[in-house]
Amino acid sequence: MTLSTTTLLGLLKQQKYEFFSGVPCSNFADLFQQVSLDNDITSVPAASEGSALSFAVGAALAGRRSVVALQNSGLGNIINPLTSLVQVNCIPTLLLISVRGHTDEPEDEPQHRIMGANTHALLDQLAIPWSEFDGTPQGFMATLVKAEEAFQRSISFAVLVRKGQLSAGLGVVIDGEQQVSDYPLSVGSALEIVSETLRPTDLVVSTTGFISRELFRLSDRPENFYMQGSLGHCSAVAAGVALAHPSRRVVALDGDGAVLMHMGVLSTIGYASPRNFLHIVLDNEGYVSTGGQESTSVTSSLEAVAVACGYRAVSRCVTSAELSDAVARGLSTEGPHFLLCKVNQSHSRSLPRVTSHHTPEENKRAFQTALNEQAFHLQAVPAGVAR
Numbered sequence: 001m002t003l004s005t006t007t008l009l010g011l012l013k014q015q016k017y018e019f020f021s022g023v024p025c026s027n028f029a030d031l032f033q034q035v036s037l038d039n040d041i042t043s044v045p046a047a048s049e050g051s052a053l054s055f056a057v058g059a060a061l062a063g064r065r066s067v068v069a070l071q072n073s074g075l076g077n078i079i080n081p082l083t084s085l086v087q088v089n090c091i092p093t094l095l096l097i098s099v100r101g102h103t104d105e106p107e108d109e110p111q112h113r114i115m116g117a118n119t120h121a122l123l124d125q126l127a128i129p130w131s132e133f134d135g136t137p138q139g140f141m142a143t144l145v146k147a148e149e150a151f152q153r154s155i156s157f158a159v160l161v162r163k164g165q166l167s168a169g170l171g172v173v174i175d176g177e178q179q180v181s182d183y184p185l186s187v188g189s190a191l192e193i194v195s196e197t198l199r200p201t202d203l204v205v206s207t208t209g210f211i212s213r214e215l216f217r218l219s220d221r222p223e224n225f226y227m228q229g230s231l232g233h234c235s236a237v238a239a240g241v242a243l244a245h246p247s248r249r250v251v252a253l254d255g256d257g258a259v260l261m262h263m264g265v266l267s268t269i270g271y272a273s274p275r276n277f278l279h280i281v282l283d284n285e286g287y288v289s290t291g292g293q294e295s296t297s298v299t300s301s302l303e304a305v306a307v308a309c310g311y312r313a314v315s316r317c318v319t320s321a322e323l324s325d326a327v328a329r330g331l332s333t334e335g336p337h338f339l340l341c342k343v344n345q346s347h348s349r350s351l352p353r354v355t356s357h358h359t360p361e362e363n364k365r366a367f368q369t370a371l372n373e374q375a376f377h378l379q380a381v382p383a384g385v386a387r
């Protein structure tokens, strides 16, 4: 059964929920859009699920009823404030959790499999009561009554929502949609420029979502490690490779939403200072892979953060000439480099999924083999010979 997001929001408002925070999931594309346009609801687009919950706690301390919406992958980011803040202080919240990788959806992406199979068990373990959304207004009302009973005992409540159970009433289209924004470069055209400048031996770690899928479409190679899930951790993985292999040039291909989720890593990278590291952020000012919800990069200067965190060189690019120059510089001079490239939100209509061609484990093996083979060849070059 499918419920319209408008009805769901109406029922929440009837029960006096008036504060909303969360991190998008494609299953909630319409919900995030409607909430952001709703004058009766204060909505905060959080950088991570843990901070979404903490905003909601703040609102609850100030006497506002709050909802936190997240994908079940975000349970990993929420467990610390859920246990040590919400539960310890008895500040109950309503959690709307989109369940990916449910055991009866074996075709879902592999990164969701383990959390999908364990979402119920995790909530049970934490003694958080939950209910599966049935897609009907009556069912949702009954769930809100159960939530109310839990709140009376100062306990949070989770509603588990499955793919397709909330309508996309405002016409948000996911998966290869065309959207228009002002910047001249698309992710695809930016990646073409980056790919042209790479040497065959250069290693690339790409972030989860459409950026990895575009890279895969344009230039699949064993030297690419495509992240699946683990949103926000691409640059740390890439910098780890760079620090462990100082003779190799390593590029992180990141997104604005991903960087914002774990921005502290920029400080660590500035501190660890890998010389052979180029961090490229394709900033489309949104969570485009999950429906184009606005990210807070619109009001932040990520490149200024990178300067403050100690990156050796930082550039901001908008045009292809600027990007081409900055990538060439970033790959030929000492890093760590940070390159913020403003891009529009358009993508090719059909973006292949990396996982329909390589399992994550196959991707890992190919990357390691490429890395080790090249390391062997590089070592085999006699001393004093230019590489």
Ligand SMILES: Cc1ncc(C[n+]2csc(CCOP(=O)(O)OP(=O)(O)O)c2C)c(N)n1
Residues within 6 Å of the ligand: 023, 024, 025, 026, 071, 073, 074, 077, 207, 208, 209, 210, 211, 229, 230, 231, 254, 255, 256, 257, 258, 259, 284, 286, 287, 288, 289, 290, 295
């Ligand atoms: C912890 C976690 N929360 C939410 C998601 C859902 N998700 C997948 S891709 C994505 C958007 C990432 O945005 P950005 O890094 O800006 O890349 P873009 O999609 O715009 O290219 C989100 C929110 C996730 N995978 N993991």
Ligand SMILES: [Mg+2]
Residues within 6 Å of the ligand: 255, 256, 257, 282, 283, 284, 285, 286, 287, 288, 295
């Ligand atoms: Mg983005």
